[in-house]
Amino acid sequence: MKIINNLSALSFITYRLYLKIISLRLYQQKNFVLMKAQRKIASIIVTILFIGLLVSTLIASHTGRFNGNSFTTVQKETALKKYGFYLEPVNKEANINFKHTCPEVDAKLNNIKMQIASMGAAVSICDYDNDGWNDIYFTNSGTGSKNALYHNLHNGKFEDVADEMGLANVNKKGTGASMGAVWGDYDNDGYKDLLLYKWGKPELFKNIDGKKFQNVTEGSGLPAWVNSNCAVWFDFDNDGLLDLFIGGYYNENFHLDSLNTTKIMPESFRYANNGGRKYLLKNIGNGKFKDVTAEYGLTSTKWVLAAAAADFNGDGYPDLYVADDYNVDELYINEGGKKFTEQGKQAGIGHIPKSGMNVSLGDINNEGALGIFTTNITEQGILIQGNNYWQPKNENPNDLSFVNLAQISGIENAGWSYGAQFGDLNNDGFIDLYVANGFISAKKNTSYWYDYSKVTGGNSTIIGDAKNWPDMQGKSQSGYEEDKIWLNNSDGIFEDVSGKVCPPVTYDGRAVAMADLWNRGVLDVIVANQNNIPVIYKNDAENNNHWIDFDLRGTISNADAVGAKVEIQWDDKKQMQIVTDGIGFSSQNQHRLHFGIGKSNKIDKVTIYWPSGHIDKIENPQTDKLHIIKETK
Amino acid sequence: MEQQLKIESLPKTNIFSQWFKKNFQYIPPAFITLILLVGQFTYGILDNYVFLIGAIAASLITEIILARLILGTWKNLASAYITGISVGILIRSNVLWPYIITAVLSIMSKYVLRYKGRHLWNPSNFGVSWMLFLNSMNVAGLSIQWGSNLAAMSVIWVLGLLIVNRAKRLHVTIAYVITFIILAYIRCLITGDTFLAELSPLTGPMYQLFIFFMITDPGTSVSTKKGRITVVIIVALVEFILRLNNFIYAPFYALFIVGPIAKYIDLRKNTTAIQIKQH
Numbered sequence: 001m002k003i004i005n006n007l008s009a010l011s012f013i014t015y016r017l018y019l020k021i022i023s024l025r026l027y028q029q030k031n032f033v034l035m036k037a038q039r040k041i042a043s044i045i046v047t048i049l050f051i052g053l054l055v056s057t058l059i060a061s062h063t064g065r066f067n068g069n070s071f072t073t074v075q076k077e078t079a080l081k082k083y084g085f086y087l088e089p090v091n092k093e094a095n096i097n098f099k100h101t102c103p104e105v106d107a108k109l110n111n112i113k114m115q116i117a118s119m120g121a122a123v124s125i126c127d128y129d130n131d132g133w134n135d136i137y138f139t140n141s142g143t144g145s146k147n148a149l150y151h152n153l154h155n156g157k158f159e160d161v162a163d164e165m166g167l168a169n170v171n172k173k174g175t176g177a178s179m180g181a182v183w184g185d186y187d188n189d190g191y192k193d194l195l196l197y198k199w200g201k202p203e204l205f206k207n208i209d210g211k212k213f214q215n216v217t218e219g220s221g222l223p224a225w226v227n228s229n230c231a232v233w234f235d236f237d238n239d240g241l242l243d244l245f246i247g248g249y250y251n252e253n254f255h256l257d258s259l260n261t262t263k264i265m266p267e268s269f270r271y272a273n274n275g276g277r278k279y280l281l282k283n284i285g286n287g288k289f290k291d292v293t294a295e296y297g298l299t300s301t302k303w304v305l306a307a308a309a310a311d312f313n314g315d316g317y318p319d320l321y322v323a324d325d326y327n328v329d330e331l332y333i334n335e336g337g338k339k340f341t342e343q344g345k346q347a348g349i350g351h352i353p354k355s356g357m358n359v360s361l362g363d364i365n366n367e368g369a370l371g372i373f374t375t376n377i378t379e380q381g382i383l384i385q386g387n388n389y390w391q392p393k394n395e396n397p398n399d400l401s402f403v404n405l406a407q408i409s410g411i412e413n414a415g416w417s418y419g420a421q422f423g424d425l426n427n428d429g430f431i432d433l434y435v436a437n438g439f440i441s442a443k444k445n446t447s448y449w450y451d452y453s454k455v456t457g458g459n460s461t462i463i464g465d466a467k468n469w470p471d472m473q474g475k476s477q478s479g480y481e482e483d484k485i486w487l488n489n490s491d492g493i494f495e496d497v498s499g500k501v502c503p504p505v506t507y508d509g510r511a512v513a514m515a516d517l518w519n520r521g522v523l524d525v526i527v528a529n530q531n532n533i534p535v536i537y538k539n540d541a542e543n544n545n546h547w548i549d550f551d552l553r554g555t556i557s558n559a560d561a562v563g564a565k566v567e568i569q570w571d572d573k574k575q576m577q578i579v580t581d582g583i584g585f586s587s588q589n590q591h592r593l594h595f596g597i598g599k600s601n602k603i604d605k606v607t608i609y610w611p612s613g614h615i616d617k618i619e620n621p622q623t624d625k626l627h628i629i630k631e632t633k
Numbered sequence: 634m635e636q637q638l639k640i641e642s643l644p645k646t647n648i649f650s651q652w653f654k655k656n657f658q659y660i661p662p663a664f665i666t667l668i669l670l671v672g673q674f675t676y677g678i679l680d681n682y683v684f685l686i687g688a689i690a691a692s693l694i695t696e697i698i699l700a701r702l703i704l705g706t707w708k709n710l711a712s713a714y715i716t717g718i719s720v721g722i723l724i725r726s727n728v729l730w731p732y733i734i735t736a737v738l739s740i741m742s743k744y745v746l747r748y749k750g751r752h753l754w755n756p757s758n759f760g761v762s763w764m765l766f767l768n769s770m771n772v773a774g775l776s777i778q779w780g781s782n783l784a785a786m787s788v789i790w791v792l793g794l795l796i797v798n799r800a801k802r803l804h805v806t807i808a809y810v811i812t813f814i815i816l817a818y819i820r821c822l823i824t825g826d827t828f829l830a831e832l833s834p835l836t837g838p839m840y841q842l843f844i845f846f847m848i849t850d851p852g853t854s855v856s857t858k859k860g861r862i863t864v865v866i867i868v869a870l871v872e873f874i875l876r877l878n879n880f881i882y883a884p885f886y887a888l889f890i891v892g893p894i895a896k897y898i899d900l901r902k903n904t905t906a907i908q909i910k911q912h
Contacts, residue, residue, distance in 0.1 A: 035705065039704075039705060042702035043702075046702070046703060046741060046744055046745060047745050050738070050741045050745045054738070054763065057734060057763070057767060057769075060769065061767035061768065061769035061770075061771075061772075063770075351680075352677075352680045352681075378770075380769070381769060381772065382773050382774075383725075383773055384726060384770070384771065384772070384773045386727045407728070412727065447879070449879075450879035451830075451879075454826075454831070454833050454834055455833050457836075458830075458832075458836045458837055459783065459833070459837075460783075462830070462833045467827065468827050468833070469830065470826040471825065
């Protein structure tokens, strides 16, 4: 009986255990099924999200692309109504028939001749005869080609007087090819002289009372040969005499039209230090310049394409911003006129190597501070460098730093950009921006980008030797690009109005200058195009906006007042501009400063900060007028 | 005494060897980090730290979430880290979102594009190829030289070869490099460009990541040595064709096309073989 009882108890326990196991299994199975279902649902959701991401990136990739050649029909009336200005090409009416030709290069470079010979179209504005009207100087680069000096005839037309002035025949064989020119009154005689920089021997022309030019290069102390695309006049020691900075591109040991090597190319696409040397030439008076480059610490050999001088840290001495191709840009801070120290990294501008082509200065937010705009390369899907707009964070001499606002401001991507200039095109009180674009426009629907990427991605021994570069075979590279015109919408945010305010033009733009060519109180735009005609845009600004211009003459400071800053205040706004002798890429704007002031016709105060340290103030100056201001002694 | 020393030293070697074997999964992430650090401290290759961190973070977070949701497991994050860092280096953009989207797409592709429980595409190859193929205004690839320092490049090559050797994938890298060189020579005969111009891409950083990390990825390689060699030769051949048609990102696209097809065939073949064996 006991055994039976025990057996029954055991059976009962076994049965209970069996039930427990079954229920546990069922629970596990149920749970497993549930988890499997959950994972299935998660998997479906993830798949939908995945497809959604693919589709949305596909759609997003089509936005913001460059227009290429698909232009909208330009309607002048619409542009005038909407934007307050229209740029009309007037080459023919202005009697400007200049055409740029490319420099000749050694046959050893024939495979990439188009690429090497892709610079040289430059434009500089100057009233060389002090008649109160802006004249235009274009450089040419082909051997035996002539540069042109277009004298303003005051009737809407220009006349090329370069030959009779002695400024035409400057591209003779063996002397190099013109790359640009900057006007500056180095001898303070009241007439602006001309420095012509080349891939060759730089030449200095003294302006003889606006009647002719005398070549005074010999004995002046200028270097024998520089492959330069940039020069600016500035008075780095504030001694009242304009000094000179010349930036080298290719190494100065090469004569590009007669080479004995093909190892002339950059050693890296991003970190090249094998470019030309820099020249800092101190004006010691009597038409003599002394090379103080090493003494002042400008010894780097990056590939310089542009420079601008301004007192960025407010210590009274002009600093130097240098835009470099194939490397980071450089910021040389002037240490009391005694030396320069490179502080690009500390200031935040020297971290990301790009292809620096241009330096322009402008106060886009009307904050009374100059920002720095540099152009670079943007090629859809291949190279997205983006332009920079360096806004100063503060003006503390000990803590100068900048922040890049190009993206926020909408001026980051333009194309393969070269020259750029700020200027208030519709006189609304906010400076706008013109950017020249396009590298090589050759055979249509061809691209050298693939070939280019092969060598630029390679080691220095490969990229550095031109013979390794694939033959261009007439291919285009970032060609047929439209220039960018960005309108400042009064809050530092720019609107792309390219193709809306002027007829379509797709030349390979290089240098840009802004000047009031017809003394109408508006800024016209002059664009020098590589291997092509320039475009003279007459600004048809039909609006009721007001303006004021200042032409400064230094007395203690250098006669050109280079480095002088003018700040105007009106309607609770203020804007700063600076006098320069050379700005942008191979270009120079008019000497006078032009301010648009919008609907207001009253300016509260004008403050002029002269390089000498003097400050002049003008209360309530008359608007819609050019004011010629002499520095008070 | 001599014997004693020998006996004592043996276990030490074994311990190191065992440790190395056990933790080998962390060697490739360490190596890619080294490449990044060498590039960054020599040349400052990164335009922006935030973008790299964004890519790595997006990659890791996506991996954690998807592994939990779909596989119900916690995955080792070494692979996701490599994906994130590869995206951070290979993609070039002036804005953050392409780095994040590319990393997310890369990891997602592992969980969505699967066959017989295995993913078909190398994750970063999928994400990077897709974003580059879109040809957008915001994304470009790393097609430019980090610098001209031969020593730094040599260090990366030597270490890379040692690591792929340890991972038993040296044959993949070697087969690809030899095929590339041969095809570069053929290309130079066809295009008329110099051999060095055709060889040039191989000396750049894009290829260092491609040959040490993408084509050797164990997860997406086929199962046999012969098969892996065949696949990379086909990748190089497709790349050759794409290069002749001026595709800048030819290696990525070639792997994007060939890799999953090969993996699919391999998985299918192996399953059939197992089934036949079972019957």
